[in-house]
Amino acid sequence: MSFRTTTAIDYVEDVAPGSGALPPRAWYASSDAKSLSLNGTWRFRLSPTAGAEDDSFAEPGYDAGAWAEVAVPGHWVLQGHGSPIYTNHLYPFPVDPPRVPTENPTGDHVRVFDLPDDWPSDGGAVLRFDGVESCARVWLNGTELGEFKGSRLPHEFAVGQLLKPAGNVLAVRVHQWSAGSYLEDQDQWWLPGIFRDVTLLHRPTGSVRDFFVHASYDHVTGEGTLRVDSDVEGRVTVPALDIDVATGESMTVAVEPWSAETPRLYDGRLVTEGESVPLRIGFRTVVLEDGLIKVNGKAILFKGVNRHEWHPEKGRALDLETMREDVLLMKRHNLNAVRTSHYPPHPAFLDLCDEYGLWVIDECDLETHGFVEQSWRDNPVDDERWTPALLDRAARMVERDKNHPSVVFWSLGNEAGTGRGLTAMAEWIHGRDSSRLVHYEGDWNCRDTDVYSRMYAFHDEVEKIGRKLDGGTRKRRELPFIQCEYGHAMGNGPGGLADYQKLFESYDRLQGGFIWEWIDHGIKHPELGYAYGGDFGEELHDGNFVCDGLIFPDRTPSPGLVEYKKVIEPVGIEGDGADGTVRVTNKYDFADLSALAFEWSYQVDGETVEAGALSVPALAPGESADVKLPEPPADARGGSETQWTVRALLASDTAWGPKDHEVAWGQFPVSARPLPAVAATDRPTASEELIYLGPASFDARTGTLKTIGGVDVSALRLDVWRAPTDNDDGAEWQTDTRYGMLWRKYGLHRMQHRLDAVELGDDALTVRTRVAPAAWEVGLSTVYRWTSDGTKLRLTVSVAPEGDWTVPLPRLGIRFALAQADRVKWFGGGPGEAYPDTKSASMLGRWHSTVDELQTPYVRPQENGARADVRWMEIGGLRIEGDPEFWFTARRWTTEQLDAARHRTDLTPGDTVWVNLDHGQHGIGSQSCGPGPLPQYFLRAEPAEFSFVLSEVN
Template sequence: MTGRYWESTLPGAGRRAPRADAVSDAAVRSLNGVWRFRLSPTAAGTGDGFFATEFDDTDWDAMRVPSHWVLEEFTPLAGGPARRMLGTEEGPLYTNTAYPIPLDPPYVSTENPTGDYRLVFEVPDDFGAAVLRFQGVDSCAKVWLNGEELGWSTGSRLPFEFDAPVRAGRNVLAVRVHRWSAGTYLEDQDMWWLPGIFRDVELLARPAGAIDDHFVHADYDPVSGVGTLRVDASVDAVVEIPELGISMPTGQTVAFPVEPWSADTPRLYRGTLSAAGESVELAIGFRRVEIVDGVFVVNGSPLTFRGVNRHEHHPDTGRTLDRETMIQDIVMMKRANIDSVRTSHYPPHPEFLRLCDEYGLWVVLEVDLETHGFIYEGWEHNPPALPEWREAIMDRLHRTVERDKNHPSIVVWSLANESMSGDGFTEMRRWLDERDPSRVVLYERDPSYRDSDFYSLMYPSLELLESIGRREEPRGGKLSMHGMVFDGPDEPLPAGVTEAEEERRRGLPFLLVEYAHAMGNGPGGLQDYWRVLRSYDRLCGGFVWEWIDHGINAVDAEGRAFILQSEDIDYEPRGGRFSLDGLVLSDRTPKPALAELAKAHEVIDIEVGERVRIANERHAADTSDLRFRWSVEADGRSVADGLLDVPTIARGERVEIAIPDAAASALRATDAVLTVEATLAAETLWAPEGHVIAWAQKIAAPVEDAVRRTGNPAGATSRDGDVIRVGEASFDAATGRLLGLGDLQIDGPWIDLYRAPTENDRGQGDNNNLAAVWHATGLHRLLHRVDDVGLDGERLVVRGRTAPRTHPHGVTWTMTWVPDGDGVRLETSVDFVGPWADTPYKHRDIWVPRVGLRFALPTAADRVAWFGRGPEETYVDSVQGARVGRFARTIDSVQTPYPIPQENGNHTQTRWLDVSGEEMATLHVDGDPFDFTARRWTSEQLEQARRPSDLVAGDRVWLNIDHRQQGIGSASVGPALPEQYRVPREHTVWSVRLSVG
């Protein structure tokens, strides 16, 4: 085994000590660009000769650095076909919990794809002493410079450096990168396995007297408003902060009044740290982080994280991100009222943290450590519990903290993710307490929480979350693979947890480290979580899982673009579709869920009733940077607007304002809506002037249309052979099916109880798998029977039964059609009949996903206009982020293009709907608020499609007018859909009115 460094539990050899990331005026030579590359099947690579300075690599491939070789197209320099590995087991692999290699630490398989890289570069005569820095290499790298071995390293998302004896003129850098190594066992982080040199490579000049390391200590006293500053450095240097009039030596402490740093007011004091050989930029933020009486406090005020978990991802380049993409992420987050990021589950590129300091995001920085796959052997050889792994684990902590210790945005160090427990965490915590007592520490998975300043869980139910807020949660508890809590009574304490530790845990603040799984269409229930989170000081917020879908751009055999995900790769283990669980699509197109989250996260709380109530829930800022405006729309047109005269509201304060007379008067119009908005009064770094950060509405009561009336002239209902006429509507006399309405051809309606399952409908394994229950009960293959068609005066009454094959359960229904002015009114009643528990799921309550009506319209239908919630899709538990108003869209554009086809495009609380098209009469639907969807394929076709390209428009447009559709929830990793968002199996009656124009 001699020389098999990639299977060593040591973290590396030959490296320099970790140090602070810095922006310096010393010379830097970027080594990014096109390198020579050759991929080999084993750790032997191309052999021992490739690092020689005169090695002939003319026939090697061209490889971009930084990049992941599994995402690149290899271009042979000497000719020949290009290669790309997408969709093969040599390419990108995704797992959620399982390791993609045998569980035999620290060893890996002989089949270990290994990339040999070579770069020839020039160094000027005056460059001097140098350091070679790699910002990130996955998963293990050995490095040679000019034929001399410098060392090797693991820790994929962390920098490592070597002293680099460069020569003036030509230099040759050679790097061997192994896909699998002992480090793989510490990096099982629910992500794509993407090898390669994927972050920047740099040659840094280190002049005599250069500043190798520095540590900024910037405290803030919230009582006096005084900041205390000391900067330590590896050499004697001078600290200069011109704005504060400071020029002092390192190691000296000064105090003076300052404005503190927070995410809503990211105040930075810029300066320099200068020594004989180098000057380093300083961006200092003063702030104090504490736990006070069981409450998480920053700068003297309780802090509530409105956060997201963020993996680094780009659909073309994987974890290789440029600065523009990082800024795009941060701008989108800030505009969606996201104020914090958990760097799941590793430190990000250092530029991202500099941007967090500047733009204003709280950061929970996580060490590059997760051992989740050891759950498959009962955690028997879990590295954090074993002394032979201790040096590697501590190395990851040191490199994390030393690189990022000077960022004011970082307020919490997270020791790891989902790595169970062990003495390794106690040693990590002990070192942190000595090295950086200015921040608090998180570790979620150890049930004793002995090394954490927070009590934390993933995906608790709302009931449990509320009990935690009251500090009344049960003792003990059970955890699933993802930490989902199954609520129950008090239980014995977990093994190894003492009564003293349990008592301490109950006094800790609670952090919702992951919740609201944003997989596919979802999550729902965000407003419910935030109702609870706002109610208790113990609850310091939470982080939605997660920011972005991890899809990869690909092209199928027919040349059609699609989003590659785990199930497209013939490889086991696979992580299912759990790589697609973000608030934004892989190309960063926002999902409708992002607007819902923005609404849930609002820190300016506005209520519009008889008066306007405004509360400031910001962490630090008052409202002097905001402008409040009101507007009234009636029938989709702006009829009045103006500014609200709102005094500046201090943090934690509230005011009441009278509704302007002009607004109150305008509300008397048809379909009138008063909207009050809080907007930015001036442009900021992340949004333009006028950007809306909070809003609320008051909706006027419906105004009855005088033209419409119940009933119609005598004789409007009649029968003529095989056709029955009810006002403008014609029906098949045998089946009671609608044939037409005026000049519009229309078919149906059919009772509809089904929807194409969302990812959240499929639950987690067998847990909360509603889609499996629906299939077991046959809801996806309903058949319809008409029992009676008859006239009762002016009414047409049609009775029947809708039920699945095989089973005795179903629904009986009655549809009653009545002339109504220029249209026809339909009243539908539904009763659930039969033993609905006649399936393998007898122990479960059978929920139907919808109760409604399905119509078929001509394919000419291509536009919808409606008054209700919009314009994006809404569901009963995901509706608050959508405004009430009049909206118009094409039928194609109301579909949300989820990369896995599923239920989408629903619209709740609709008062009226128009469906129109060229050379087609417009269908008008109104009634008590209803849900609608309109698409060119059925729910069944939507479910059967593997990719969006499988969805082909047919010869009809399918319109659902529903009494109710169930919510979407978060059960793909989370609790069951709450009762209030289900569709009850009970006697149901609703009515709608149809007309054409």
């Protein structure tokens, strides 16, 4: 006979959400009730297992003076105690729900505190934890308060009767693994600790407990209706609206509505017998109507992003200013929506969304993705034993965040399969809050949800969905569609965003989407720069898949964010240079264009020669107007490339951006550039070692360029290789189109160059070669033809594929080395990088940079830094003109060195600068998790001819 005794640590593996905590309620800050932050330095002891130490540390008088110290909020693994673990979806422990390993790092935390001298003696007090990963047991002054799970959710305990004026001992035992870990398998670092605020709140007699602000808007009458339901009776006042009513009573008045574009908030106050609470009220109505998501009577288009909470040193322990920085960056890059992947954020973030204006999909702290490896067998969301925990998580999200006008959707969670527990959550949420819609991507039949949501649907499928040709249930076909994740922003990319946006704007049913994701989760590291999965010795990890954001870990915008800003800009600016008109279209959902000022400028060969203000009507949403541009400047040089640029700028300072902040822009040509011409008048001559042609010398044996004037040039030859991007390498489940791997398979990273002939003609030096990989029959027959007029040198490269090419080329152009170079100037696209399907934000103009500044610092090094549509460039004493336009990159390391690097610190700059002049680049796509490049962005192995004119800079 065997039996198992009940122990003090059984709660760790209990599927119940916890015990002892108060019911969930709205998050708010009191005007007059005292609070005491318990953030700061805590004493800390780490144990290898959940039961390694007894509970004596929680007793008053226990001496923890010899313990280590950690900062709260914080994660102990980011403070020198253990190591973080990154997995995308695999559980880093055996899947045996609800059991967890005996090796369960457990952190004991102790904080001794005194009450302020003015702490009231009447009423009660509440101890609040805003976030603890993953399971916590709490004592105050030796009395156990309870234990809880639900890492990104608040938990409160009544403690008034336990407090004393001085020497209060708060003890918290935190376990890294628990039954709750099975519900928290999000794509992120596993980071145990008390990572959000800990606060002691005084609750006066007669104080506010919980309340629900109902503030709807009637777009027909322009009136808002306010009702505040409160657990404790009181009065509600809104001075700006002359509202003074009892709680539970409704009042209807004329109001300005709240939207993400016009986030009008009214200051109000809820007053009970014992407390006054400030209110920030936004009137808006969210409905599902005519198969569309409508707010205030209008269908909206989400231009959003998924946002994990992240800081490269503090993990998910964010301060208010970091959160504000995120929101301001979003607004300044034209984003209008956030999905809080995959858990409710710190509540202060939602305050910022209310204030600055962002639509929010608030997502529950729920993901069980690892069960996909066993075909969802034993998935907790389809096991009724877990349903109370799921409902607890749903309630803690909804009750905490229900008074935020920015929240328009509740999301049940992410990648948790389907099951009875999710249905129970949806039913509870619909019953509790009918003023918002419910989202869950995994419910493709839309049994429980109000929107058809998908991840990474390819462009062609999205178009079918837009046309309602996607099949599925009748209910689904009648629902709006969003991409809750698309445009996987891992490394260089994402590509294809403009093509998605065109679809979103073409079909009413398509109501936009959310890029995955906001920030690279790199951890600052002294040797590696930023660490990612595997850098901490994890046995199981998913590498740099955790670095897939639109901003770098230090919150610098990536080229992907700049591209997205352009793609989703709220003003369309299209022009016709021939007749001198520009069509301006208002793409806002609610705002007119009165907040914007428009400017025109006229460029000649990329230089602005004249500029001025452009009068544009304050167009209503959806309206367009054709506006006449002024006559081109009279002294504009003939025989030059000319164009108009029109920009939309903030007319004055706003809460999120300064006056003259650029919101949108458009360019359109007037006259095309004349192509560079070099008369082939010079004749090549040869000595025993060198061939001379115009300003250049060549190796007599190989025909390789050596100098142009006084500039040394080496190793010039055809190049087809680029250091594969994360999107080139693709996702492991996309086996047939992972071109980064196929390029390696076919040897494009080790092409061999065979010299067939060096021919001196009357007017040209011709070098014939074959470029091909070992082990395969395919190759590129390549001819270099050099001509000169005595001053300039023209290189024409002709490429003819041989054999059966089954893969596209990474790039096609020439590469050479310069002994020294620093400054770069060019006329072409800029200022940042661009590739065939990431060119929307590339503005034609004259730009300059250093070689080092040309590099894009992706956390995992890869192909980067190309400038597109280049007419000419100057670097290292050379001037290079293209026929046709070209891409260029310039680096202080070779492509091979870039390819071999795993972290930025692996790249050591050399004196030599390697320059690529590319006739073509393969598209980028989003295949690190989504689709690869669209066919029109493929660089196919086809016959090609392109030329460069080279000369020494005067």
